[in-house]
Amino acid sequence: xxxxxxxxxxxxxxxxxxxxxxxxxxxxxxxxxxxxxxxxxxxxxxxxxxxxxxxxxxxxxxxxxxxxxxxxxxxxxxxxxxxxxxxxxxxxxxxxxxxxxxxxxxxxxxxxxxxxxxxxxxxxxxxxxxxxxxxxxxxxxxxxxxxxxxxxxxxxxxxxxxxxxxxxxxxxxxxxxxxxxxxxxxxxxxxxxxxxxxxxxxxxxxxxxxxxxxxxxxxxxxxxxxxxxxxxxxxxxxxxxxxxxxxxxxxxxxxxxxx
Amino acid sequence: xxxxxxxxxxxxxxxxxxxxxxxxxxxxxxxxxxxxxxxxxxxxxxxxxxxxxxxxxxxxxxxxxxxxxxxxxxxxxxxxxxxxxxxxxxxxxxxxxxxxxxxxxxxxxxxxxxxxxxxxxxxxxxxxxxxxxxxxxxxxxxxxxxxxxxxxxxxxxxxxxxxxxxxxxxxxxxxxxxxxxxxxxxxxxxxxxxxxxxxxxxxxxxxxxxxxxxxxxxxxxxxxxxxxxxxxxxxxxxxxxxxxxxxxxxxxxxxxxxxxxxxx
Numbered sequence: 001x002x003x004x005x006x007x008x009x010x011x012x013x014x015x016x017x018x019x020x021x022x023x024x025x026x027x028x029x030x031x032x033x034x035x036x037x038x039x040x041x042x043x044x045x046x047x048x049x050x051x052x053x054x055x056x057x058x059x060x061x062x063x064x065x066x067x068x069x070x071x072x073x074x075x076x077x078x079x080x081x082x083x084x085x086x087x088x089x090x091x092x093x094x095x096x097x098x099x100x101x102x103x104x105x106x107x108x109x110x111x112x113x114x115x116x117x118x119x120x121x122x123x124x125x126x127x128x129x130x131x132x133x134x135x136x137x138x139x140x141x142x143x144x145x146x147x148x149x150x151x152x153x154x155x156x157x158x159x160x161x162x163x164x165x166x167x168x169x170x171x172x173x174x175x176x177x178x179x180x181x182x183x184x185x186x187x188x189x190x191x192x193x194x195x196x197x198x199x200x201x202x203x204x205x206x207x208x209x210x211x212x213x214x215x216x217x218x219x220x221x222x223x224x225x226x227x228x229x230x231x232x233x234x235x236x237x238x239x240x241x242x243x244x245x246x247x248x249x250x251x252x253x254x255x256x257x258x259x
Numbered sequence: 260x261x262x263x264x265x266x267x268x269x270x271x272x273x274x275x276x277x278x279x280x281x282x283x284x285x286x287x288x289x290x291x292x293x294x295x296x297x298x299x300x301x302x303x304x305x306x307x308x309x310x311x312x313x314x315x316x317x318x319x320x321x322x323x324x325x326x327x328x329x330x331x332x333x334x335x336x337x338x339x340x341x342x343x344x345x346x347x348x349x350x351x352x353x354x355x356x357x358x359x360x361x362x363x364x365x366x367x368x369x370x371x372x373x374x375x376x377x378x379x380x381x382x383x384x385x386x387x388x389x390x391x392x393x394x395x396x397x398x399x400x401x402x403x404x405x406x407x408x409x410x411x412x413x414x415x416x417x418x419x420x421x422x423x424x425x426x427x428x429x430x431x432x433x434x435x436x437x438x439x440x441x442x443x444x445x446x447x448x449x450x451x452x453x454x455x456x457x458x459x460x461x462x463x464x465x466x467x468x469x470x471x472x473x474x475x476x477x478x479x480x481x482x483x484x485x486x487x488x489x490x491x492x493x494x495x496x497x498x499x500x501x502x503x504x505x506x507x508x509x510x511x512x513x514x515x516x517x518x519x520x521x522x523x
Contacts, residue, residue, distance in 0.1 A: 160358035162319065164372040164424060165348035167340065174375050179362045 020239060027232055030225075037225055044217045044230065051213030052237050058127060058209065059196040062134035066195070067188075069135070070142025075172065077147045088143065095140035100198040104133035108205040127209075130202035134195050145187045149180035182256040189249040193242045200238075210234055269328075270295040270428060270459050276315060276325030276335075278308075285311050286322065287483035293428075293461060293476075298454040300462045300470035302494075303480035304506065309463040312480070313430045316461070317350045318343035330427060348376060351421030351429040355436050357413040359405035365392070365416050366401040369423045377424070384423070391419040395449050411442025415449050422453075429453070431462040467507055471495045479503050 031038035076088035095103070107129040115122045153176050161171035203212035214234045218227040271293040278286040285308045293299045301309045314320040315327060318334055327334035329346065337343050359368050369391060370384035379387075392398045395415035405413055414434055421429055431450065435443045447469050454460055454473045464470050470477055470491065477494040479487045487500055495507055 156354065156356055156358045157360065159319070160354065160360070162344075163317065163347060163352040163354075164420070165344050165376050166372065167344055170375060174371060175360055179360070182362075 020236075020243065023232065023236055023239070027229060027236070030229060034225065037223070037229060040221055040223070040226055041229055041233065044221070047217065048210060048213050048230070048233065048237070051208055051210040052241075054127060054202075054207065054209040055196065055199040055238075056241065058131050058134065058199045058202060058207075059192070061131045062138055062195050062199075063192050065131070065135040066138025066191075067142050069139035071146050071177075073139060073143035074146025074150065077143060078150055080168075092140045092143045095136050096144065098137060100134060100137055100195075101201045101204065103136050104130055104198075104201050104205055107133035107136070126205055127202065127207045130199070130205065130207050133202075134198055138191060138195050141191050142188070145184050145191070146180065149183045150176055152183060153179055182253065185249055185253050185256075189246055192245065196242055196245075197238060200234075210237060268295045269293070270297075270330060271316060271461070272326070272328040273312070273315070274326040276312075276322045276327060278311060278315060278320060278322040285483055286315070286325075289325070289480075289483075289485055291478065291485065291488075293459060295459055296457040297475040298460045298462065298473050299476045299478060300464055300474040300491075301478045301480060302464060302467065302470055302506075303478075303486075307480040308483045309480055310432050313352065313432050313461060313463060316428075317352055317430060318346050348424055349427050351424060351426035353414070353417050353421050353429065353431050353434050355433040357405070357410070357417045357437070359413055359416055359420070361405050364402050364404055365397065365408070368405065368416060369420045372420070373423050388419070388423060391422050392416075394422075394452070395419045396445070409442055410438045411445045414438065414442075414446045418446075418449055418453075428459045428461070431460060431464070433463050433465065435464070435466055467495070479506070 031041065073088045073092060076084050077092065079085050079088075108126060111124055111129050111132070113124055115124050150172075157175055157179070158171055161175040166175065199209060200211045202209050203215065206212075211234060214230045217230050221227075221230075269292055271291070273289050273291040276286050276289040277284070289308070289312055291299070291312070301312060303309055311320060315322050316329060316334065318337060322335060325335060329350065332346055334346060337346065360371070363371060366385060366388050369388040370381070373379040373384045373387070374381060389398060389401065392401055395418055397412060397415055397419070400408060400412060400416075405416070408416065418429075418434075434450070435446055438446060443466070447466065450460070450462070451469075451473055462470065462474075471494075472491075474491050476488060477491050478485050479494060479500075481502065487494060487498060487503060489498075494503060498504060498507075
C-alpha cells in the first residue's frame with residue numbers, strides 16, 4: 001500500500017512542478033515583453049483576488065458541510081436497521097450520480113432569495129446556494145468514502161472493542177472512525193479538489209467568483225492578449241490553491257503511515 | 260497453581276450448553292465449572308469448540324440452549340446488548356491476534372476503555388496503566404504505537420489492556436499461537452504471574468507443558484464435547500483415554516526441542 005502511494009507521488013511530483021513552472025514563466029515572459037499588458041493585469045489583480053476569495057469560501061464551506069453530513073450518512077448506510085439504512089442509500093445514490101452544475105442550478109432556483117426565520121427576513125444569497133449545491137454531492141461522496149473506510153477495518157477491531165465493553169456506537173466513535181481518517185484522506189483530497197474546481201460553475205448562476213471576475217475584466221478591457229492572460233491567471237490561481245492542499249494531504253498521509 | 264487464594268466459590272458455570280452455526284453443531288452439551296481464583300485450561304484439537312466456549316462466556320456468542328452463569332449473572336438469560344456489555348466489562352479477553360488499536364499508543368490502548376466506559380480520570384487511568392505496564396515488563400514502551408512492537412510485546416500490552424478494566428475473570432484465546440517461539444515465553448511468564456496472584460483465568464491453549472504447570476483443572480474437548488476433565492496430573496499422566504494420550508504426547512513431544520524448558 002505505502003509502496004504504491006510512493007510510486008504515485010513520484011509520478012505526480014515532476015508533472016505538477018513542470019506544469020506550474022511552464023505556465024508561470026510563460027505569463028511572466030509575456031508581461032515582461034508587453035509591459036502595457038502587465039500594467040492592465042496589475043490593475044485588475046485586486047478585483048480578481050476578491051473573486052477568488054469567494055471560490056475559496058464556497059469550497060471550504062461546501063466541503064465542511066459535506067464532510068459532516070457525509071460521515072453521518074456513511075454510518076447510517078451500515079446501520080443494522082433497514083429504516084435507517086434505506087434513506088441514506090437512496091440519498092447517496094441519487095446525489096452521487098448528479099452533475100455538480102445541475103445541482104447548483106437546482107439549488108439556485110429551488111430556494112427563495114430570502115428566508116423568514118422567526119419573523120425576520122434573512123437574505124439567502126446566490127453564493128450560499130452554490131455552497132448548498134456543492135455540499136450535496138460532496139456529502140454523498142463522503143458517505144461512500146466513510147462507508148468504504150469503515151468496512152475496510154478488520155472485524156477483529158470490533159471484537160476487541162466489544163470484548164472490552166464498548167457498545168456499537170462507542171466502538172465506532174473511539175475505535176473505528178479514528179482509524180478511518182488515514183484511509184479516507186486521499187479520496188477526501190480528490191473530492192476537495194473536484195469541489196474547488198466546481199466552484200467556477202457558480203459563475204453561471206451569477207456568483208461573483210474568480211471566473212465571473214475574469215469575464216468582467218475581459219469585457220471591460222477588450223483586448224485579445226489580455227483576455228488570454230486573464231484566463232491563464234485564473235488557471236494558475238486554481239493550481240496554486242489546489243496543489244499545496246494536495247501536498248499537505250500527502251504530508252499528513254506520510255505522518256499517519258508510521259502508526 | 261493458585262494456592263495463595265484457596266477458595267471454592269464457583270465463578271463460572273456452564274450446564275449443558277449447545278450452540279450451532281446453522282446446521283453445524285459446534286457445542287454439543289458443555290458442562291464446566293470454574294472456581295474463583297482458579298486457572299482452567301481447555302485443550303483439544305482444532306475445531307473442537309474451545310474458542311466458542313470462551314465467546315459464550317462473555318456473551319459474544321449466544322448459545323441455543325443451556326445455562327451459563329458468571330458470578331450471579333445468568334449469561335444465557337441476558338436479553339439486550341446493554342446487559343451483555345455490562346457483562347463484558349467484568350470479563351477480560353485476550354485474542355490470538357492481539358487486536359490492539361493501531362491508531363493509539365500503548366498507554367492509550369490500555370486507558371481508553373477505563374476512561375471512555377468507566378469514566379475514570381485520565382490521570383488515574385494513566386497511573387493504573389503504568390502499573391500494569393510494569394507488571395507486563397513494558398513500562399518503557401508506553402508511548403510506542405502497536406506497529407512498532409514485536410508480537411510478544413503486543414500480546415503483553417493486550418493483556419494489560421484487558422486487566423485495565425479490573426476484570427473478575429480473564430479469558431485467554433490461544434494467545435501464543437500467533438507468536439514466534441522466542442517470544443512465547445515472555446507472554447507465558449506474564450500469564451503465570453497473573454495466575455499466581457489468583458486471577459481467575461480460562462485459557463484455550465496448545466501449550467501443553469504450560470497448561471500442565473499452571474492449571475488447577477485441565478479440560479479436554481473434542482467434537483463439541485468435554486471428553487475428560489481433571490487435575491493436570493490426571494489428564495497429562497494418568498489418563499486412560501488413548502485419544503488424550505496421543506494428543507498430549509504428540510503435541511508436547513513435537514514442540515519440545517523448540518522451547519528449551521519454557522512452557523510448551
